[in-house]
Amino acid sequence: MPDTIDADLVRRIARLSRIELTDAEVHTFARQFPAILDSFEKLQELDTDTIEPMAHAIELHDVFADDVPHESLTPDAALANAPERDGDFFKVPKVIGDSQ
Amino acid sequence: MIDTTDTVLPVVGLEIHVELATETKMFCRCRNRFGDPPNTHTCPVCIGMPGVLPVMNRKAVEYAMRVGLALDCTVPELTKWDRKSYYYPDLPKNYQLSQYDLPLCEHGLLEVPLDSGEMKRIRVLRAHLEEDAGKNVHDNPAHTGVDLNRAGVPLLEIVSEPDMHSVEEVLAYAKAMQRLVRWLGVSEANMQMGHMRFEPNINLHITREGRTYKTPIVEVKNLNSFRSLERAVAYEFDRQYDEWKNDPEGFDIRKKGKQNRGFDDATGRTVFQREKEEAHDYRYFPEPDLVPVTVGEEWRRRVRASIGELPLARRERYMREYRLTFKEADALTQDGPTGDLLDAAVAANADPKRCVNLLLSRGAALANERGVTIAEIGLTSEQLSELAQLTDSGDINATAAAKIFDAMIQSGQPPRAIAERENLLAVKDTGQIEAWVDDALAANPQAVEEVRAGGKKQKKAFGFLMGQVMQKSRGAAVPAEVQRLLEARLGTGG
Amino acid sequence: MSVLNLSAVELRDALARGDVSSEQATRAYLDAITARDETLGSYTEVLTERAIEQARFADARRGGGEAPQALAGLPLAIKDNLCTEYGRTTCASRMLADFRAPYTATSVRKLEQAGAVILGKTNMDEFAMGSSTEHSAVRPTRNPWDPDRVPGGSSGGSAAAVAGRLCAGALGSDTGGSIRQPAAFCGVVGMKPTYGRISRYGLVAFGSSLDQIGPLTVDVRDCALLLGALSGHDPLDSTSLDRPVPDYLAAVDRPIDKLRIGLPREFYSDALDPEIASALQHAAELYTAQGAEVVDVSLPHSRIDVDDQGNLSSYAVACYYIVCMAEASSNLARYDGVHYGHRTSRDVDDIIDLYSRSRAEGFGDEVKRRILLGTYALSSGYYDAYYNKALKVRRLIKSDFDAAFQRCDVLLCPTAPTTAFRLGEKVADPLTMYLQDIYTISLNLSGLPGLVVPTGTSTAGLPIGMQLIGPVLSEETLLRAGRMYEVASGVSRLVPPGLEFKVRG
């Protein structure tokens, strides 16, 4: 079962979530989360060993599109909302390589 | 160097990423095209804009099934999509649509020919579909530019079991996989275009004094050529052995976790890639915006039918039915169309061996010059079978055949027409040949003397006269006939 | 007579007859917005010029004698989490304060194709996370019935705009009650349709497996009118249902004989405000008077428990918050200051700084809270205890409804445990705020449709709304049942104090 939420755990989750927190925020969340997570614990009362998880509200399958090109955006439209651009590239600080 | 007292068994499993050659991307209808200007094939969906939703490309799923079925994989009744979360600027949603616990293909097998001609069986653990990321461009030293043309391109990740035990086996497997996906027409598998990328998982099982040690597993990331795959794997074998030698107890799979390394082409070394502590917490969960895919028997049957004869089966058949050597058969089954060309020519009553000689001599040479497959040099099965039959019947000789082969690739005309125009048809008319023989004898009394005199100069002189006659016929005379007539006139031979 | 007191259906007919022009109607609403939205705060952006253009176009089209469209010239408002090629789509967040979508949501396109005029985008809790619209980064919206009270949320702007007659009808989105609870708080009709009935393409995702778009209107017939225009299959949404769309408006006035109404006993506990309980009791009697049969049903996994300190808890609430927070943590990962949206102006050492600071600055507390908890619920080691467990309980909740609908056609339920609460009353305590949803979230988890219809006001003069729940694709039944109530009770088109229009039944 989950370990008790403390400031360190909040900081760890925040790193994983890519959200910089002030110390004040860390402590507010560390204070609020236990009660919320306790309320989640309630589910452990239920025996669900034989129950299939339900990921979709309505069960559908096999929805496809045909492999036929549609018009794309122009680079200017694609980059219109970009905070920073370098020519027709989205501009970001230096990173190494491509993602795994 | 390996100590003679140690026996070292390298163990390698390979992840291969193959970009599928669909018209459009996996989840939007932007073009799937390489090499165009940045961000010219993007839309709200592949930019991951607020409010967009993915819709599966049916063709991509069928291509993936083709590969799976060709690898003898199970294609389960139900497969689904999951989100894999990590932050990177070439991944606009900061999650990748992939398949986690229910991949489209599982438990397959690829038979790989080794140079020895022996077959190596390598098991495929799974093959699943996912979306490719965009490209981070590093031209500028100060910052990185992101191009999303590749973002969302369908990618098939084929994961092998750790069944490879040498660099040769790894390369043979990788090349066999390239041949297969090309054969199936699901990918151009062009390395320069990054259509295929490799990630080998490598460690060593070392036995010393009856005890077996296992080195920690290393995954080498993102290798995009056979050469770098070969070098990276070879380098890891040596590196791991050396590290182990320095610390046989410490450098142990149970003591050190799996490590990611990158390959530096310049130095030929692999380098440790340090990662954030949470790097592997991908937080997979079922993608709510996509519905599961159910693969019924009917669909499976249709896709299986679209596969046709596989390369190894065809090579088998060529050795059996056409009596080709392993090398010939293998050369002709690198791609589908070349073999199709051969089969069609044979079906039109040409002799297989003749066709193969033509294809593997001038055909292969031209293909080489142009860097294309033999089928792509623009030869029709009609041309091939007619040329083979002309050669068989002795209507043209080998030299003429080669000339005609090139000419018909140039002009696209039928071989006989070319032979007539260039008058390369063999002259069988004895009268004509006799006339050439007489001229040759009259013009070269010296050689005639040497032949008649017999002795050590005879052979050379006879050859000279043969040459003279052939020259007068501009290569068109049937050599056997020339020889017969010469012998008759000079009273040599039988 | 002011056009503002006409229902959407009445206004549409007046427009068709030429009694009033779309431009006149549109200007009337725009003037009302100028006059009253300063205090109400129901809009994040008013599209004045464009709306008038659209209105003129609608008038010209009618003048040209072309076939009348379902919503020709009708001035509507849309929640600011629906993408539009015009104006901004902000989700009431700093993160998207300047975001201009390059495409328009399918639902909005359908309204416009039916001839509607879009007045503007309405206020909401940031990224639809909240039950009071106090989590808007723009400003809170106030309840037209009492400016000190919240309109509910997250579609508080749409509900307030409809109640305050600042549009003829509006679109909201409902992930856990975000259309229905504000409708109840503001005394208007609101529907969360079956999951997949209306395309989600262009709706900024919060909880993808729960989100549904739906109408907020002054009465049930208007709801039928808008639902008809919005429903139908969309190839751009893989979860959209490819099923025929009935003519809801034509059906809505046909009463249902021998309607079987189920009362889920778990929903009639001490947790419920007694005044609301008696309002529902009264509604049940009105139905019986019209030949309906009332049956007692049970939704064990939607039960609400009260411990000895009086704290509420519920499987459904736990299940819902785990699912929606997990999905939200993933859906909101894309807001990182790279391709669009807020980017920090502080200098950064690396890309991780850029992400973490942009997100820290762009998101409000509630959004951060849910992203963090959702990330936690999905992170390695906790997935099975939280997310996967929740997905299993979700199926249990759904099967309770399947069983209940063996015995009845619709369920008659509360919408929220209380009437509209005061601004600031709950905002400091997330957990009690989450409990606003105890009667609404089970439907989102189960994909079922729900309709909220006002039943009058409390002694404090605040609206009360009842919730009718039906099986998958039972929208027509719900609308007919809702209309039956309006007719039998004579309660329809509640008008907040201070908006003294002559209201015609």
Ligand SMILES: [Mg+2]
């Ligand atoms: Mg992968």
Ligand SMILES: [Zn+2]
């Ligand atoms: Zn696209």
